[in-house]
Amino acid sequence: MTTTTEAVRQPSRPVLGRFPLPLRVLGYALVVALGLLYVLPFAIQLVTGFKTDPDAASHPLALVPSTPTTAAYQRLFGLSRAGDGVPFFRWLGNSAFVAVLVTAGRVLFDSMAGYALARLRFPGRSLLFGFVLAVMAVPGVALLIPKFLVLNIFGLFDTYTGMILPLLVDAAGIFIMKQFFESIPREVEEAARVDGAGVFRIFWSVVLPMARPALITLTILSFQGSWNEFTHFLVATQSSQYETLTTGLARFVSGGLGGGTQYPLKLAAALLSTLPVAALFFCFQRYFVQGANAGAVKE
């Protein structure tokens, strides 16, 4: 008995002994190589942003630019005269605007629906939960034309409303919140109810504050999801004034079939568009991890 408790206390102790030294060295070398495989593309991306076009083309692998320049970033920020075709601030503004509203909507509506499905008793509840599970199975790419159709009919095509409204609720978020609310002990709500609190009051001032970890997870996943969203914006908009970082960059990159030109500019734009989610990731990594595993438990 005592040995098992000790083992639990020291989870870092390996079950089997260490590898012999030569194997350990070899292992570390392989692991470092594997790590480089994941880091190098980003390193090259970062460095290439500070190269000139010819330099990027002739020395694609060099980790130091031969003639360092911030020309790409100047063009993105509209500081140079050659400010043509890449309205980066518009893309950034649209992405931020849409992502913030979608995140706010998802956090509120997903937790409301999750709470109702977990705790409130009302006719049709299990049917609705079945509906949520069914919706999670519908692949987004099969919805491209359907979404365009409905936005077109409602007159929402090429508007901010059309970009935001359909994303305000997501089934996976509802599922995460429902799972979490079911894990909260009922006593807390019962006590609040006995004290005379109404359903909304209990939800808002008792249950939601307890759901902070789940809410943070949901906030981060929603922000990441809407920031990286591509297909919905692709079919919901047409004019360049609604381009986000994803649709703008995708059209810029795929349209410019002029070969290997302007890569410093493209890679710098891609890097900047990655930064907000990257910053979130490095600050709140464990919530991303929870999100990845929550995606796995959806039966």
Place this chain on the structure above:
Amino acid sequence: MSPRTTRATQNPPGDASPVSRPHKAGNPGTTGSPDAPDASGGSGPTTAPHAGRAPRAGHRHADGAWGWLFVSPMVLVLGLFLVLPILMALWVSLLHWDGQSNPFSGQAEFAGLDNYRSLLTQDGLDRTLFATSLRNTAYYVLLTVPLQTALALVLALVVNQRMLRGRSALRTVFFFPSVTSSIAVSTVFLFLFQGSGAVNTMLSWIGIKGPNWFADPRGVLSLLLGALGLVDPDHPTGVLASHSFMGLSWYQWLSGPSVAMCTLILLAVWTTSGTFMLIFLAALQDIPRELEESAAIEGVNRFQMLRYVTLPALRPVLFLVLTLGLIATWQVFDQVYVMGQGAPGNTTLTPAFLSYSAAFDDADFGQGAAIAFVLLALILCMTALQRWALRERNAGTGRNR
């Protein structure tokens, strides 16, 4: 019900009045209480949440209203932007509609099942393109799913090594590509895999002349067989060339993913392995330590531990990861949009992208919608299979316990 009832009676003395939940406890003592004029409200919908004690007594009925109120945003958004559009698209898939008029006004020509027929049974360009996209995606799935699963498992085993220094940093590094935007990483891969790009420079160090990745439509299998002298890739002859299925010759079906498609496969493996690594990692950490310790006492070596203890414990998760990968890979779209849009020679065409380009580039929305529904049916079948198998498995383990 019963534990809650007992709890109710154990409530703080200051608020111990059983009146607060007459309908739940069904306590006969409450009905006689003069303090509970609202007890009858439990049977009728009249108990609106007014002031005083009324909402408490009627809260089961109020729950119903509140429940629907709470789910109404979900019902509205999912109903209007998911269920309704699917029904609309189902209708449009039966039309020849060019996206101009209103498809529900009867102006567009009704085509019946023509759009589906031209995809599946009728000889022609539509079917050839669709078959090509299915072939491309089948190879994409066939290579991506095993590779990403194996790589994710290896990464998880590495990061799970208790004596490895910097394992949390490594976990971060492996996981990071998964959270970035698919468009941004596709841009990076476009740069890396250029004809004279970083990857080919690295290959040249070990004496390999890399292909012109994105411009190479040749099938990898046909190249391999050609190198062995079994077939001539440029002039296929014999049975393979003379037989065809859905408008593609057997040779075209069997030529493998194109070189260009291989970059998409590498990209998918690279970006998704981190997510699946985390799923494996969680499962690895759930393996009971006693199990490993008793195996260690038995004197197993590392390989035996992996083969007879670790891998069997991971089997349910392995199935989950394989099916999640299978479902996700059939939907590949973003990367195709950025990295070639079907080029070269339609070898990176996928059903999702074909559906998009049929509608938005060729203004044939009926055809596009039909492709989307064939794809939807395919993916839903796989999801149903997955859920069914996982349910069986869960039920099975439950019975064994």
